[in-house]
Amino acid sequence: MSEFDAIFVGAGHNSLACAAHLAAKGWKTAVFERNETIGGAVQTREYTLPGFRHDFGAMNLSLFAGSAFHRKYANELNAKGLEFAPVAHCFASAFPDGRWFGVSNDLELTASRIAQFSATDAETWRRLVGLFPAEAEHLFRLLGSPISARSLAGTAWNLWRKKGMAGALDTGRLLLSSPRAWLEETFEAPHVRATLAAWGMHLDFAPDIAGGAVFPYLESMANQSFGMVLGKGGADTIIRAMAGMVTGAGGTIATGSEVAEITTAGGKATGVRLASGETHTASRAVIANVAPGALVGKLLPGGSGDAGFDTAMRKFRHAPGTMMIHLALDDLPDWAAGAELRQFAYVHLAPSLDAMSRTYQQAMAGMLPDAPVLVVGQPTTIDPSRAPEGKHVLWVQVRVLPAEIAGDAAGKIAPAPWDAVKDAYAERALDIIESHAPGLRRKILGRAVFSPLDLERENPNLVGGDQVCGSHHLSQNFLFRPARGFANWSTPVAGLHLVGAATWPGGGTGAGSGYMLAQKLGGG
Structure with missing residues (x-):
């Protein structure tokens, strides 16, 4: 058994930001992560072929670059290897009528496109x-x-x-x-x-x-x-840098160490018990970076002691699911609407407001959308270091999808669990890209498909493939994130705090909940 000032459940970027700040303030910190790789939804790995580095979830690091945490610790992060890749041509959309529009950080260039x-x-x-x-x-x-x-x-x-x-x-x-x-x-x-x-x-x-x-x-x-920024070499540049800050200040990061229970005594969090049976105590705080349902459904077997809080955690609403398709390519897509689209970090394939609304309603009804919204990321046009020379990676988010499949809006895929239909549905997404970039399939050297179920298996916080860990609708945002009365990262258990995308200020890579809680606990 070891004793710490603060113990963290999960090594997502909010945990690491919080641990880094507290460690810098002299706290003895420990971060326990169930997976062998830290970072939560911010990871970069070779999912397809050796040498091709793919961002598992988050790709855009603009929120982190502009965050209060980065402003305070930029020098320390840079010393630990943080590198950004600036983006001038940020996002665009290609349309079925052969036209396109994109936003670059040159005002007159963007305005001329709008004109x-x-x-x-x-x-x-x-x-x-x-x-x-x-x-x-x-x-x-x-x-x-x-x-x-x-x-x-x-x-x-x-x-x-x-x-x-x-x-x-x-x-x-x-x-x-x-x-x-x-x-x-x-x-x-x-x-x-x-x-x-x-x-x-x-x-x-x-x-x-x-x-x-x-x-x-x-x-x-x-x-x-x-403009926008990506991570040089991958989004995990922020994870490696923050981890370096934590361990450099004497903190501990343990992977392959699943927390089975948060221990309590007298209404106060006292530490954690790992799945291995090990126990560790925390004298000042336990910080859980988990989806709300996991807090009361697993980590606190007897609940928090507050029935209203426990009910709110169980009924926390998750957003629709996402599929991730990672492609290793011989070359970037040849966009039919214009070669300039090859310069953009993101190309959206979402033809109209009505089409997006229809896709969303189909997913909410449990149907596989006939024409999902696609977010096509082209990180190697900005950062060639993510692939072998002359090669590329494509990062494709397929939005929005049901966690459980009741049917297919196109009437072509029989209802079945995601493991049985994910490859067929990935082909539907690739068909859409191919219609805008003919010849894409001939350029594919390798691919990896993560269904909503696969995403949750990789990271239990992505419930049903929800990559933002909870709907941001008004009824579950601001003072109500994750529940009324607990938007300050507190819980009814003294010394137990909840951070991550499910808490204020929500999803994204800004490290907001982790850093603001760290300031609350350890001072600015």
Whole structure:
């Protein structure tokens, strides 16, 4: 048995950020991870062929690069090997009519592309970009701070002081709007609307779901204003650097060490018991980076002692599933809409707001969508080091999918468990890419397919293949993430804290929950 100040269950990036800060403050920390590889959904491995490095889940590291944790520890992270690969051509969409639109970090280049669809939209874009710094101040303050009624009141006061009542209400309306509502009142070109709306699908916001407008807005404006960053060599560059900080400060990271139970006494967390039978004590905190259902369903066998909290954890809503297709390629896709698309980090294949809405509803009804939304990542166009010279990797997210299959909207695949149908459904996704980039299949050197079930097997936090560990709809966000009264990473068990994408401020690579909890526990 070993004694620590803080014990972490799971080695996702929020755990590592929290452990790194506490270790820097002199805490004796230990991180226990069930898998042999740390990082949670932020991993990079050779899934297809030797020399081809594929990001398991997260690819975009812009949130981490702009995070408060990175601002404080940039020098230490760089010393541990952190490297970013900057992206100038951030995201684009290709459409069935042979046209395309993309956002680069050159304002006039992006505006000129928009003007091909609508001169009015091009001027609107310039105006939004000009206003973005002032708007971003308030939104980033909200999304980057601990959430409480007091903090919300402070944000509202700051908004009123800077923008007046009308301006403050406009920002509030943006936060409550659906993607469709904001896009249709802001832009007139369907191609522009669809390109931006695709970002909502990354976070469980189909076009007609309230509260989703802010994500297409922030992603498009931030990419235009700052560009994007990937990890040099893979997204796991942030994991390796943070792990180096933890161990360099005397912390312990143990892989292949599954936590079977969080031990308690007198209503206080006292440590953990591993599946091997080992026990370890924590004198100051136990921090669980797990999906809410696992906390009360497994790690606390007798529950938390608060029936309301336990019910909320069991009923925590997960987003629809995702399939990941990793391809080793002889060359990048030859996009029929234009060779310029080969320069972009992301190419979305999501033809319209209506198509995205239909796909979402099909998945929610348990049906395999007939035309899923595809996010095609081309990381080696930015960072050639991820593949042998002249070769490439393709990172394909297939969104959105049911965790359990009740039927097929196309009527071609018989209902069956994912293990039986994943290859057939992967072919449907590849057919869609092939229709936009003829000859893709001839370039494939190797492939690996992860169904929603496979993703959960790899990482139990990805329940049903939910890559953002929980719906971000308004009823489960802000003060309600993961449950009313517990948005400050606390639980009813003293000394036990919950971090990760299921907690405020939600999914992404910004390390927000881990770092803010670390500041709360150990000071800034």
